[in-house]
Amino acid sequence: MSQEGYQPPAAKTTAETRLDMHESQRASPGKTPIQVLHEYGTKSGNIPVYLMERAEGEAHQPSFIFRVTIGDVCCTGQGPSKKAAKHQAAEAALNILNIDVGIVGSTLTCVDVVVNRNVPVNPDSNGVAGETNSSPNPVGILQELALQRGWRLPEYSVLMEAGPPHKREFTVTCRMESLAEKAVGNSKKAAKKAAAEKMVAKLRSLSGSAEITWSPKPSVRFENLRNSSAEKISLLRRNPLSIPNTDYIQLMLDLSKEQGFEVTYFDIDELTVNGQYQCLAELSTCPVTVCHGTGISCGNAHNDAAHSALQYVKIMASIK
Structure with a gap:
Protein backbone atom coordinates (compact mmCIF):
# COMPACT_ATOMS: atom_id res chain seq x y z
CA MET A 1 0.00 0.00 0.00
CA VAL A 119 5.21 16.34 40.91
CA PRO A 120 8.16 18.02 42.63
CA VAL A 121 9.83 16.14 45.48
CA ASN A 122 11.45 18.09 48.27
CA PRO A 123 15.02 16.76 48.58
CA ASP A 124 14.94 17.47 52.31
CA SER A 125 11.79 15.41 52.89
CA ASN A 126 13.61 12.07 53.09
CA GLY A 127 11.59 10.90 50.11
CA VAL A 128 8.19 11.58 51.66
CA ALA A 129 6.51 12.89 48.53
CA GLY A 130 2.95 14.05 48.10
CA GLU A 131 3.51 17.78 47.52
CA THR A 132 2.06 19.28 44.35
CA ASN A 133 2.26 22.86 43.21
CA SER A 134 -1.02 23.63 44.98
CA SER A 135 -1.46 21.47 48.08
CA PRO A 136 -0.06 18.37 49.78
CA ASN A 137 -1.57 14.93 49.24
CA PRO A 138 -1.90 13.52 52.80
CA VAL A 139 -2.86 10.04 51.53
CA GLY A 140 0.35 9.86 49.50
CA ILE A 141 2.42 11.26 52.38
CA LEU A 142 1.23 8.50 54.73
CA GLN A 143 1.72 5.80 52.07
CA GLU A 144 5.32 6.81 51.37
CA LEU A 145 6.09 7.30 55.06
CA ALA A 146 4.95 3.74 55.82
CA LEU A 147 7.01 2.29 52.97
CA GLN A 148 10.13 4.21 54.05
CA ARG A 149 9.90 3.29 57.71
CA GLY A 150 8.77 -0.31 57.21
CA TRP A 151 5.47 0.36 59.00
CA ARG A 152 2.18 -1.29 58.20
CA LEU A 153 0.47 0.59 55.38
CA PRO A 154 -2.29 2.96 56.51
CA GLU A 155 -5.74 1.39 56.65
CA TYR A 156 -8.98 3.23 55.86
CA SER A 157 -12.43 1.98 56.80
CA VAL A 158 -15.89 3.48 56.48
CA LEU A 159 -17.44 3.58 59.95
CA MET A 160 -20.78 5.11 59.08
CA GLU A 161 -22.93 6.50 56.29
CA ALA A 162 -25.70 8.94 57.17
CA GLY A 163 -28.02 11.50 55.61
CA PRO A 164 -30.44 11.47 52.66
CA PRO A 165 -29.26 10.16 49.25
CA HIS A 166 -28.66 13.66 47.88
CA LYS A 167 -26.66 14.75 50.95
CA ARG A 168 -24.75 11.74 52.28
CA GLU A 169 -22.16 12.01 55.04
CA PHE A 170 -19.39 9.44 55.42
CA THR A 171 -17.25 8.81 58.48
CA VAL A 172 -13.87 7.24 57.67
CA THR A 173 -11.18 6.05 60.07
CA CYS A 174 -7.48 6.17 59.19
CA ARG A 175 -5.34 3.76 61.17
CA MET A 176 -1.55 3.82 61.13
CA GLU A 177 0.41 1.60 63.50
CA SER A 178 -1.06 2.31 66.97
CA LEU A 179 -2.70 5.60 65.95
CA ALA A 180 -6.21 6.27 64.67
CA GLU A 181 -8.03 9.35 63.38
CA LYS A 182 -11.52 9.69 61.95
CA ALA A 183 -13.11 12.39 59.82
CA VAL A 184 -16.40 13.17 58.10
CA GLY A 185 -16.90 14.13 54.45
CA ASN A 186 -19.64 14.41 51.83
CA SER A 187 -17.96 11.56 49.90
CA LYS A 188 -15.79 8.60 50.82
CA LYS A 189 -12.88 10.24 49.00
CA ALA A 190 -13.26 13.52 50.93
CA ALA A 191 -13.60 11.74 54.27
CA LYS A 192 -10.54 9.58 53.52
CA LYS A 193 -8.46 12.64 52.67
CA ALA A 194 -9.64 14.50 55.77
CA ALA A 195 -8.78 11.51 58.00
CA ALA A 196 -5.33 11.29 56.39
CA GLU A 197 -4.81 15.03 56.98
CA LYS A 198 -5.65 14.57 60.67
CA MET A 199 -3.22 11.64 60.88
CA VAL A 200 -0.40 13.70 59.33
CA ALA A 201 -1.17 16.50 61.84
CA LYS A 202 -1.10 14.01 64.73
CA LEU A 203 2.24 12.56 63.60
CA ARG A 204 3.73 16.05 63.40
CA SER A 205 2.31 16.91 66.81
CA LEU A 206 3.82 13.77 68.36
CA SER A 207 7.12 14.61 66.64
CA GLY A 208 7.06 18.18 67.93
CA SER A 209 7.85 19.63 64.50
CA ALA A 210 6.81 19.61 60.85
CA GLU A 211 9.31 16.82 60.21
CA ILE A 212 7.83 13.48 61.22
CA THR A 213 10.24 11.72 63.58
CA TRP A 214 7.72 9.75 65.69
CA SER A 215 8.22 5.99 65.74
CA PRO A 216 5.83 3.32 67.05
CA LYS A 217 6.88 0.98 69.80
CA PRO A 218 8.13 -2.34 68.42
CA SER A 219 5.70 -5.23 68.36
CA VAL A 220 5.95 -7.68 71.25
CA ARG A 221 5.78 -11.38 70.45
CA PHE A 222 3.72 -13.69 72.67
CA GLU A 223 6.84 -15.79 73.07
CA ASN A 224 8.37 -12.84 74.95
CA LEU A 225 5.31 -12.65 77.19
CA ARG A 226 5.51 -16.38 77.93
CA ASN A 227 9.16 -16.09 78.88
CA SER A 228 8.72 -12.94 80.97
CA SER A 229 8.85 -13.17 84.77
CA ALA A 230 8.12 -9.46 85.37
CA GLU A 231 5.74 -8.42 88.14
CA LYS A 232 2.60 -7.48 86.16
CA ILE A 233 2.60 -10.48 83.82
CA SER A 234 3.27 -12.81 86.76
CA LEU A 235 0.30 -11.33 88.65
CA LEU A 236 -1.87 -11.75 85.56
CA ARG A 237 -0.97 -15.44 85.34
CA ARG A 238 -1.74 -16.08 89.04
CA ASN A 239 -4.82 -13.96 89.74
CA PRO A 240 -8.38 -14.42 88.43
CA LEU A 241 -9.97 -11.80 86.19
CA SER A 242 -13.41 -12.02 87.78
CA ILE A 243 -13.27 -9.49 90.65
CA PRO A 244 -16.23 -7.03 90.43
CA ASN A 245 -15.59 -3.31 89.81
CA THR A 246 -12.01 -3.88 88.67
CA ASP A 247 -10.41 -1.18 86.55
CA TYR A 248 -9.22 -3.41 83.71
CA ILE A 249 -8.18 -0.40 81.63
CA GLN A 250 -5.59 0.51 84.28
CA LEU A 251 -4.46 -3.11 84.60
CA MET A 252 -3.95 -3.26 80.85
CA LEU A 253 -2.10 0.08 80.86
CA ASP A 254 0.27 -1.11 83.60
CA LEU A 255 0.90 -4.38 81.77
CA SER A 256 1.51 -2.65 78.43
CA LYS A 257 4.06 -0.28 79.99
CA GLU A 258 5.88 -3.18 81.62
CA GLN A 259 5.96 -5.36 78.49
CA GLY A 260 6.51 -2.58 75.94
CA PHE A 261 3.40 -2.78 73.74
CA GLU A 262 0.73 -0.20 73.03
CA VAL A 263 -3.04 -0.38 73.56
CA THR A 264 -5.46 1.59 71.39
CA TYR A 265 -9.24 1.76 71.82
CA PHE A 266 -11.47 2.26 68.77
CA ASP A 267 -15.07 3.31 69.42
CA ILE A 268 -17.74 1.82 67.15
CA ASP A 269 -20.48 4.33 66.34
CA GLU A 270 -23.19 1.68 65.91
CA LEU A 271 -24.86 0.41 69.09
CA THR A 272 -25.55 -3.27 69.73
CA VAL A 273 -29.06 -4.69 69.26
CA ASN A 274 -29.46 -4.22 73.04
CA GLY A 275 -28.54 -0.53 72.78
CA GLN A 276 -25.06 -0.85 74.30
CA TYR A 277 -21.90 0.95 73.25
CA GLN A 278 -19.16 -0.99 71.46
CA CYS A 279 -15.42 -0.64 71.07
CA LEU A 280 -12.32 -2.56 70.02
CA ALA A 281 -9.08 -2.80 71.99
CA GLU A 282 -6.01 -3.31 69.80
CA LEU A 283 -2.68 -4.45 71.25
CA SER A 284 0.54 -3.95 69.26
CA THR A 285 1.58 -7.55 69.84
CA CYS A 286 2.82 -9.85 67.10
CA PRO A 287 0.42 -10.95 65.77
CA VAL A 288 -1.81 -7.98 66.57
CA THR A 289 -4.48 -8.66 69.20
CA VAL A 290 -7.95 -7.16 68.73
CA CYS A 291 -10.71 -7.71 71.31
CA HIS A 292 -14.32 -6.51 71.41
CA GLY A 293 -16.11 -4.89 74.33
CA THR A 294 -19.63 -3.63 75.11
CA GLY A 295 -21.15 -1.57 77.90
CA ILE A 296 -23.80 0.93 78.93
CA SER A 297 -21.31 3.74 78.26
CA CYS A 298 -18.13 4.24 76.21
CA GLY A 299 -16.08 3.86 79.40
CA ASN A 300 -17.77 0.58 80.26
CA ALA A 301 -17.20 -0.68 76.71
CA HIS A 302 -13.49 0.18 76.98
CA ASN A 303 -13.26 -1.61 80.32
CA ASP A 304 -14.98 -4.70 78.88
CA ALA A 305 -12.65 -4.73 75.87
CA ALA A 306 -9.62 -4.40 78.17
CA HIS A 307 -10.98 -7.32 80.23
CA SER A 308 -11.29 -9.48 77.12
CA ALA A 309 -7.80 -8.50 76.00
CA LEU A 310 -6.31 -9.34 79.41
CA GLN A 311 -8.01 -12.74 79.32
CA TYR A 312 -6.50 -13.44 75.92
CA VAL A 313 -3.02 -12.29 76.95
CA LYS A 314 -3.28 -14.40 80.11
CA ILE A 315 -4.04 -17.52 78.05
CA MET A 316 -1.29 -16.84 75.51
CA ALA A 317 1.28 -15.94 78.19
CA SER A 318 0.55 -19.13 80.15
CA ILE A 319 0.90 -21.64 77.28
CA LYS A 320 3.92 -23.86 77.77
Missing part, protein backbone atom coordinates in the same frame (compact mmCIF):
# COMPACT_ATOMS: atom_id res chain seq x y z
CA SER A 2 1.29 3.45 -0.86
CA GLN A 3 2.60 5.49 2.06
CA GLU A 4 2.10 8.77 0.20
CA GLY A 5 0.07 11.18 2.26
CA TYR A 6 0.12 8.89 5.29
CA GLN A 7 0.39 10.70 8.62
CA PRO A 8 1.12 8.66 11.75
CA PRO A 9 -1.24 9.30 14.66
CA ALA A 10 0.01 11.97 17.01
CA ALA A 11 0.94 11.01 20.54
CA LYS A 12 -1.81 11.71 23.01
CA THR A 13 -1.44 14.69 25.26
CA THR A 14 -1.75 14.45 29.04
CA ALA A 15 -5.21 15.98 28.83
CA GLU A 16 -6.30 13.40 26.23
CA THR A 17 -4.93 10.57 28.37
CA ARG A 18 -6.77 11.96 31.36
CA LEU A 19 -10.02 12.17 29.36
CA ASP A 20 -9.61 8.58 28.15
CA MET A 21 -9.07 7.45 31.74
CA HIS A 22 -12.25 9.17 32.87
CA GLU A 23 -14.23 7.68 29.98
CA SER A 24 -13.02 4.15 30.76
CA GLN A 25 -13.73 4.76 34.44
CA ARG A 26 -17.37 5.54 33.68
CA ALA A 27 -17.62 2.44 31.53
CA SER A 28 -16.05 0.10 34.10
CA PRO A 29 -16.58 1.24 37.71
CA GLY A 30 -15.14 -0.61 40.68
CA LYS A 31 -11.59 -1.13 39.42
CA THR A 32 -8.78 -2.20 41.69
CA PRO A 33 -5.49 -0.24 41.91
CA ILE A 34 -3.81 -3.00 39.86
CA GLN A 35 -6.35 -2.55 37.07
CA VAL A 36 -6.16 1.25 37.17
CA LEU A 37 -2.34 1.22 37.07
CA HIS A 38 -2.34 -1.28 34.18
CA GLU A 39 -4.79 0.89 32.24
CA TYR A 40 -2.66 3.98 32.86
CA GLY A 41 0.48 2.07 31.81
CA THR A 42 -1.17 0.87 28.60
CA LYS A 43 -2.20 4.40 27.64
CA SER A 44 1.14 5.97 28.57
CA GLY A 45 3.28 3.24 26.98
CA ASN A 46 4.78 2.03 30.30
CA ILE A 47 3.30 -1.31 31.30
CA PRO A 48 3.78 -1.90 35.05
CA VAL A 49 6.15 -4.74 35.94
CA TYR A 50 5.75 -6.60 39.25
CA LEU A 51 8.55 -8.47 41.00
CA MET A 52 8.31 -10.39 44.27
CA GLU A 53 11.23 -9.28 46.43
CA ARG A 54 10.76 -11.70 49.31
CA ALA A 55 8.34 -13.74 51.38
CA GLU A 56 8.63 -13.86 55.13
CA GLY A 57 6.67 -14.77 58.25
CA GLU A 58 5.37 -18.08 59.51
CA ALA A 59 3.41 -20.55 57.39
CA HIS A 60 0.08 -19.62 58.99
CA GLN A 61 0.80 -15.90 58.70
CA PRO A 62 2.94 -15.24 55.62
CA SER A 63 3.94 -11.79 54.41
CA PHE A 64 4.85 -11.02 50.79
CA ILE A 65 6.69 -7.96 49.49
CA PHE A 66 6.26 -6.97 45.83
CA ARG A 67 7.91 -4.19 43.85
CA VAL A 68 6.19 -2.53 40.88
CA THR A 69 8.03 -0.47 38.28
CA ILE A 70 6.22 1.79 35.84
CA GLY A 71 8.37 4.20 33.87
CA ASP A 72 10.61 6.01 36.35
CA VAL A 73 8.35 5.23 39.32
CA CYS A 74 9.24 2.30 41.58
CA CYS A 75 7.20 1.33 44.67
CA THR A 76 6.86 -1.60 47.04
CA GLY A 77 3.89 -3.13 48.81
CA GLN A 78 3.42 -5.70 51.54
CA GLY A 79 0.49 -8.02 52.27
CA PRO A 80 -0.59 -11.43 53.59
CA SER A 81 -0.94 -12.72 50.01
CA LYS A 82 0.82 -12.06 46.70
CA LYS A 83 -2.30 -10.36 45.35
CA ALA A 84 -2.60 -8.09 48.40
CA ALA A 85 1.09 -7.11 48.16
CA LYS A 86 0.74 -6.27 44.45
CA HIS A 87 -2.43 -4.35 45.30
CA GLN A 88 -0.55 -2.22 47.86
CA ALA A 89 2.40 -1.65 45.50
CA ALA A 90 0.03 -0.51 42.75
CA GLU A 91 -1.76 1.85 45.13
CA ALA A 92 1.58 3.37 46.20
CA ALA A 93 2.49 3.96 42.54
CA LEU A 94 -0.89 5.55 41.87
CA ASN A 95 -0.35 7.92 44.78
CA ILE A 96 3.04 9.01 43.44
CA LEU A 97 1.55 9.48 39.96
CA ASN A 98 -1.20 11.53 41.63
CA ILE A 99 -3.86 9.13 40.39
CA ASP A 100 -6.23 9.09 43.33
CA VAL A 101 -7.89 5.85 44.45
CA GLY A 102 -10.79 6.10 46.88
CA ILE A 103 -12.49 3.49 49.04
CA VAL A 104 -15.84 1.76 49.01
CA GLY A 105 -16.07 -0.25 52.21
CA SER A 106 -12.94 -2.39 52.17
CA THR A 107 -12.75 -2.44 48.35
CA LEU A 108 -10.66 0.19 46.62
CA THR A 109 -12.12 1.68 43.45
CA CYS A 110 -11.02 4.39 41.05
CA VAL A 111 -12.97 7.55 41.82
CA ASP A 112 -10.91 10.27 40.15
CA VAL A 113 -7.95 10.11 37.79
CA VAL A 114 -5.67 13.08 37.29
CA VAL A 115 -2.38 12.48 35.49
CA ASN A 116 0.43 14.74 36.67
CA ARG A 117 3.93 13.40 36.15
CA ASN A 118 5.63 16.66 37.15
Whole structure:
Protein backbone atom coordinates (compact mmCIF):
# COMPACT_ATOMS: atom_id res chain seq x y z
CA MET A 1 0.00 0.00 0.00
CA SER A 2 1.29 3.45 -0.86
CA GLN A 3 2.60 5.49 2.06
CA GLU A 4 2.10 8.77 0.20
CA GLY A 5 0.07 11.18 2.26
CA TYR A 6 0.12 8.89 5.29
CA GLN A 7 0.39 10.70 8.62
CA PRO A 8 1.12 8.66 11.75
CA PRO A 9 -1.24 9.30 14.66
CA ALA A 10 0.01 11.97 17.01
CA ALA A 11 0.94 11.01 20.54
CA LYS A 12 -1.81 11.71 23.01
CA THR A 13 -1.44 14.69 25.26
CA THR A 14 -1.75 14.45 29.04
CA ALA A 15 -5.21 15.98 28.83
CA GLU A 16 -6.30 13.40 26.23
CA THR A 17 -4.93 10.57 28.37
CA ARG A 18 -6.77 11.96 31.36
CA LEU A 19 -10.02 12.17 29.36
CA ASP A 20 -9.61 8.58 28.15
CA MET A 21 -9.07 7.45 31.74
CA HIS A 22 -12.25 9.17 32.87
CA GLU A 23 -14.23 7.68 29.98
CA SER A 24 -13.02 4.15 30.76
CA GLN A 25 -13.73 4.76 34.44
CA ARG A 26 -17.37 5.54 33.68
CA ALA A 27 -17.62 2.44 31.53
CA SER A 28 -16.05 0.10 34.10
CA PRO A 29 -16.58 1.24 37.71
CA GLY A 30 -15.14 -0.61 40.68
CA LYS A 31 -11.59 -1.13 39.42
CA THR A 32 -8.78 -2.20 41.69
CA PRO A 33 -5.49 -0.24 41.91
CA ILE A 34 -3.81 -3.00 39.86
CA GLN A 35 -6.35 -2.55 37.07
CA VAL A 36 -6.16 1.25 37.17
CA LEU A 37 -2.34 1.22 37.07
CA HIS A 38 -2.34 -1.28 34.18
CA GLU A 39 -4.79 0.89 32.24
CA TYR A 40 -2.66 3.98 32.86
CA GLY A 41 0.48 2.07 31.81
CA THR A 42 -1.17 0.87 28.60
CA LYS A 43 -2.20 4.40 27.64
CA SER A 44 1.14 5.97 28.57
CA GLY A 45 3.28 3.24 26.98
CA ASN A 46 4.78 2.03 30.30
CA ILE A 47 3.30 -1.31 31.30
CA PRO A 48 3.78 -1.90 35.05
CA VAL A 49 6.15 -4.74 35.94
CA TYR A 50 5.75 -6.60 39.25
CA LEU A 51 8.55 -8.47 41.00
CA MET A 52 8.31 -10.39 44.27
CA GLU A 53 11.23 -9.28 46.43
CA ARG A 54 10.76 -11.70 49.31
CA ALA A 55 8.34 -13.74 51.38
CA GLU A 56 8.63 -13.86 55.13
CA GLY A 57 6.67 -14.77 58.25
CA GLU A 58 5.37 -18.08 59.51
CA ALA A 59 3.41 -20.55 57.39
CA HIS A 60 0.08 -19.62 58.99
CA GLN A 61 0.80 -15.90 58.70
CA PRO A 62 2.94 -15.24 55.62
CA SER A 63 3.94 -11.79 54.41
CA PHE A 64 4.85 -11.02 50.79
CA ILE A 65 6.69 -7.96 49.49
CA PHE A 66 6.26 -6.97 45.83
CA ARG A 67 7.91 -4.19 43.85
CA VAL A 68 6.19 -2.53 40.88
CA THR A 69 8.03 -0.47 38.28
CA ILE A 70 6.22 1.79 35.84
CA GLY A 71 8.37 4.20 33.87
CA ASP A 72 10.61 6.01 36.35
CA VAL A 73 8.35 5.23 39.32
CA CYS A 74 9.24 2.30 41.58
CA CYS A 75 7.20 1.33 44.67
CA THR A 76 6.86 -1.60 47.04
CA GLY A 77 3.89 -3.13 48.81
CA GLN A 78 3.42 -5.70 51.54
CA GLY A 79 0.49 -8.02 52.27
CA PRO A 80 -0.59 -11.43 53.59
CA SER A 81 -0.94 -12.72 50.01
CA LYS A 82 0.82 -12.06 46.70
CA LYS A 83 -2.30 -10.36 45.35
CA ALA A 84 -2.60 -8.09 48.40
CA ALA A 85 1.09 -7.11 48.16
CA LYS A 86 0.74 -6.27 44.45
CA HIS A 87 -2.43 -4.35 45.30
CA GLN A 88 -0.55 -2.22 47.86
CA ALA A 89 2.40 -1.65 45.50
CA ALA A 90 0.03 -0.51 42.75
CA GLU A 91 -1.76 1.85 45.13
CA ALA A 92 1.58 3.37 46.20
CA ALA A 93 2.49 3.96 42.54
CA LEU A 94 -0.89 5.55 41.87
CA ASN A 95 -0.35 7.92 44.78
CA ILE A 96 3.04 9.01 43.44
CA LEU A 97 1.55 9.48 39.96
CA ASN A 98 -1.20 11.53 41.63
CA ILE A 99 -3.86 9.13 40.39
CA ASP A 100 -6.23 9.09 43.33
CA VAL A 101 -7.89 5.85 44.45
CA GLY A 102 -10.79 6.10 46.88
CA ILE A 103 -12.49 3.49 49.04
CA VAL A 104 -15.84 1.76 49.01
CA GLY A 105 -16.07 -0.25 52.21
CA SER A 106 -12.94 -2.39 52.17
CA THR A 107 -12.75 -2.44 48.35
CA LEU A 108 -10.66 0.19 46.62
CA THR A 109 -12.12 1.68 43.45
CA CYS A 110 -11.02 4.39 41.05
CA VAL A 111 -12.97 7.55 41.82
CA ASP A 112 -10.91 10.27 40.15
CA VAL A 113 -7.95 10.11 37.79
CA VAL A 114 -5.67 13.08 37.29
CA VAL A 115 -2.38 12.48 35.49
CA ASN A 116 0.43 14.74 36.67
CA ARG A 117 3.93 13.40 36.15
CA ASN A 118 5.63 16.66 37.15
CA VAL A 119 5.21 16.34 40.91
CA PRO A 120 8.16 18.02 42.63
CA VAL A 121 9.83 16.14 45.48
CA ASN A 122 11.45 18.09 48.27
CA PRO A 123 15.02 16.76 48.58
CA ASP A 124 14.94 17.47 52.31
CA SER A 125 11.79 15.41 52.89
CA ASN A 126 13.61 12.07 53.09
CA GLY A 127 11.59 10.90 50.11
CA VAL A 128 8.19 11.58 51.66
CA ALA A 129 6.51 12.89 48.53
CA GLY A 130 2.95 14.05 48.10
CA GLU A 131 3.51 17.78 47.52
CA THR A 132 2.06 19.28 44.35
CA ASN A 133 2.26 22.86 43.21
CA SER A 134 -1.02 23.63 44.98
CA SER A 135 -1.46 21.47 48.08
CA PRO A 136 -0.06 18.37 49.78
CA ASN A 137 -1.57 14.93 49.24
CA PRO A 138 -1.90 13.52 52.80
CA VAL A 139 -2.86 10.04 51.53
CA GLY A 140 0.35 9.86 49.50
CA ILE A 141 2.42 11.26 52.38
CA LEU A 142 1.23 8.50 54.73
CA GLN A 143 1.72 5.80 52.07
CA GLU A 144 5.32 6.81 51.37
CA LEU A 145 6.09 7.30 55.06
CA ALA A 146 4.95 3.74 55.82
CA LEU A 147 7.01 2.29 52.97
CA GLN A 148 10.13 4.21 54.05
CA ARG A 149 9.90 3.29 57.71
CA GLY A 150 8.77 -0.31 57.21
CA TRP A 151 5.47 0.36 59.00
CA ARG A 152 2.18 -1.29 58.20
CA LEU A 153 0.47 0.59 55.38
CA PRO A 154 -2.29 2.96 56.51
CA GLU A 155 -5.74 1.39 56.65
CA TYR A 156 -8.98 3.23 55.86
CA SER A 157 -12.43 1.98 56.80
CA VAL A 158 -15.89 3.48 56.48
CA LEU A 159 -17.44 3.58 59.95
CA MET A 160 -20.78 5.11 59.08
CA GLU A 161 -22.93 6.50 56.29
CA ALA A 162 -25.70 8.94 57.17
CA GLY A 163 -28.02 11.50 55.61
CA PRO A 164 -30.44 11.47 52.66
CA PRO A 165 -29.26 10.16 49.25
CA HIS A 166 -28.66 13.66 47.88
CA LYS A 167 -26.66 14.75 50.95
CA ARG A 168 -24.75 11.74 52.28
CA GLU A 169 -22.16 12.01 55.04
CA PHE A 170 -19.39 9.44 55.42
CA THR A 171 -17.25 8.81 58.48
CA VAL A 172 -13.87 7.24 57.67
CA THR A 173 -11.18 6.05 60.07
CA CYS A 174 -7.48 6.17 59.19
CA ARG A 175 -5.34 3.76 61.17
CA MET A 176 -1.55 3.82 61.13
CA GLU A 177 0.41 1.60 63.50
CA SER A 178 -1.06 2.31 66.97
CA LEU A 179 -2.70 5.60 65.95
CA ALA A 180 -6.21 6.27 64.67
CA GLU A 181 -8.03 9.35 63.38
CA LYS A 182 -11.52 9.69 61.95
CA ALA A 183 -13.11 12.39 59.82
CA VAL A 184 -16.40 13.17 58.10
CA GLY A 185 -16.90 14.13 54.45
CA ASN A 186 -19.64 14.41 51.83
CA SER A 187 -17.96 11.56 49.90
CA LYS A 188 -15.79 8.60 50.82
CA LYS A 189 -12.88 10.24 49.00
CA ALA A 190 -13.26 13.52 50.93
CA ALA A 191 -13.60 11.74 54.27
CA LYS A 192 -10.54 9.58 53.52
CA LYS A 193 -8.46 12.64 52.67
CA ALA A 194 -9.64 14.50 55.77
CA ALA A 195 -8.78 11.51 58.00
CA ALA A 196 -5.33 11.29 56.39
CA GLU A 197 -4.81 15.03 56.98
CA LYS A 198 -5.65 14.57 60.67
CA MET A 199 -3.22 11.64 60.88
CA VAL A 200 -0.40 13.70 59.33
CA ALA A 201 -1.17 16.50 61.84
CA LYS A 202 -1.10 14.01 64.73
CA LEU A 203 2.24 12.56 63.60
CA ARG A 204 3.73 16.05 63.40
CA SER A 205 2.31 16.91 66.81
CA LEU A 206 3.82 13.77 68.36
CA SER A 207 7.12 14.61 66.64
CA GLY A 208 7.06 18.18 67.93
CA SER A 209 7.85 19.63 64.50
CA ALA A 210 6.81 19.61 60.85
CA GLU A 211 9.31 16.82 60.21
CA ILE A 212 7.83 13.48 61.22
CA THR A 213 10.24 11.72 63.58
CA TRP A 214 7.72 9.75 65.69
CA SER A 215 8.22 5.99 65.74
CA PRO A 216 5.83 3.32 67.05
CA LYS A 217 6.88 0.98 69.80
CA PRO A 218 8.13 -2.34 68.42
CA SER A 219 5.70 -5.23 68.36
CA VAL A 220 5.95 -7.68 71.25
CA ARG A 221 5.78 -11.38 70.45
CA PHE A 222 3.72 -13.69 72.67
CA GLU A 223 6.84 -15.79 73.07
CA ASN A 224 8.37 -12.84 74.95
CA LEU A 225 5.31 -12.65 77.19
CA ARG A 226 5.51 -16.38 77.93
CA ASN A 227 9.16 -16.09 78.88
CA SER A 228 8.72 -12.94 80.97
CA SER A 229 8.85 -13.17 84.77
CA ALA A 230 8.12 -9.46 85.37
CA GLU A 231 5.74 -8.42 88.14
CA LYS A 232 2.60 -7.48 86.16
CA ILE A 233 2.60 -10.48 83.82
CA SER A 234 3.27 -12.81 86.76
CA LEU A 235 0.30 -11.33 88.65
CA LEU A 236 -1.87 -11.75 85.56
CA ARG A 237 -0.97 -15.44 85.34
CA ARG A 238 -1.74 -16.08 89.04
CA ASN A 239 -4.82 -13.96 89.74
CA PRO A 240 -8.38 -14.42 88.43
CA LEU A 241 -9.97 -11.80 86.19
CA SER A 242 -13.41 -12.02 87.78
CA ILE A 243 -13.27 -9.49 90.65
CA PRO A 244 -16.23 -7.03 90.43
CA ASN A 245 -15.59 -3.31 89.81
CA THR A 246 -12.01 -3.88 88.67
CA ASP A 247 -10.41 -1.18 86.55
CA TYR A 248 -9.22 -3.41 83.71
CA ILE A 249 -8.18 -0.40 81.63
CA GLN A 250 -5.59 0.51 84.28
CA LEU A 251 -4.46 -3.11 84.60
CA MET A 252 -3.95 -3.26 80.85
CA LEU A 253 -2.10 0.08 80.86
CA ASP A 254 0.27 -1.11 83.60
CA LEU A 255 0.90 -4.38 81.77
CA SER A 256 1.51 -2.65 78.43
CA LYS A 257 4.06 -0.28 79.99
CA GLU A 258 5.88 -3.18 81.62
CA GLN A 259 5.96 -5.36 78.49
CA GLY A 260 6.51 -2.58 75.94
CA PHE A 261 3.40 -2.78 73.74
CA GLU A 262 0.73 -0.20 73.03
CA VAL A 263 -3.04 -0.38 73.56
CA THR A 264 -5.46 1.59 71.39
CA TYR A 265 -9.24 1.76 71.82
CA PHE A 266 -11.47 2.26 68.77
CA ASP A 267 -15.07 3.31 69.42
CA ILE A 268 -17.74 1.82 67.15
CA ASP A 269 -20.48 4.33 66.34
CA GLU A 270 -23.19 1.68 65.91
CA LEU A 271 -24.86 0.41 69.09
CA THR A 272 -25.55 -3.27 69.73
CA VAL A 273 -29.06 -4.69 69.26
CA ASN A 274 -29.46 -4.22 73.04
CA GLY A 275 -28.54 -0.53 72.78
CA GLN A 276 -25.06 -0.85 74.30
CA TYR A 277 -21.90 0.95 73.25
CA GLN A 278 -19.16 -0.99 71.46
CA CYS A 279 -15.42 -0.64 71.07
CA LEU A 280 -12.32 -2.56 70.02
CA ALA A 281 -9.08 -2.80 71.99
CA GLU A 282 -6.01 -3.31 69.80
CA LEU A 283 -2.68 -4.45 71.25
CA SER A 284 0.54 -3.95 69.26
CA THR A 285 1.58 -7.55 69.84
CA CYS A 286 2.82 -9.85 67.10
CA PRO A 287 0.42 -10.95 65.77
CA VAL A 288 -1.81 -7.98 66.57
CA THR A 289 -4.48 -8.66 69.20
CA VAL A 290 -7.95 -7.16 68.73
CA CYS A 291 -10.71 -7.71 71.31
CA HIS A 292 -14.32 -6.51 71.41
CA GLY A 293 -16.11 -4.89 74.33
CA THR A 294 -19.63 -3.63 75.11
CA GLY A 295 -21.15 -1.57 77.90
CA ILE A 296 -23.80 0.93 78.93
CA SER A 297 -21.31 3.74 78.26
CA CYS A 298 -18.13 4.24 76.21
CA GLY A 299 -16.08 3.86 79.40
CA ASN A 300 -17.77 0.58 80.26
CA ALA A 301 -17.20 -0.68 76.71
CA HIS A 302 -13.49 0.18 76.98
CA ASN A 303 -13.26 -1.61 80.32
CA ASP A 304 -14.98 -4.70 78.88
CA ALA A 305 -12.65 -4.73 75.87
CA ALA A 306 -9.62 -4.40 78.17
CA HIS A 307 -10.98 -7.32 80.23
CA SER A 308 -11.29 -9.48 77.12
CA ALA A 309 -7.80 -8.50 76.00
CA LEU A 310 -6.31 -9.34 79.41
CA GLN A 311 -8.01 -12.74 79.32
CA TYR A 312 -6.50 -13.44 75.92
CA VAL A 313 -3.02 -12.29 76.95
CA LYS A 314 -3.28 -14.40 80.11
CA ILE A 315 -4.04 -17.52 78.05
CA MET A 316 -1.29 -16.84 75.51
CA ALA A 317 1.28 -15.94 78.19
CA SER A 318 0.55 -19.13 80.15
CA ILE A 319 0.90 -21.64 77.28
CA LYS A 320 3.92 -23.86 77.77
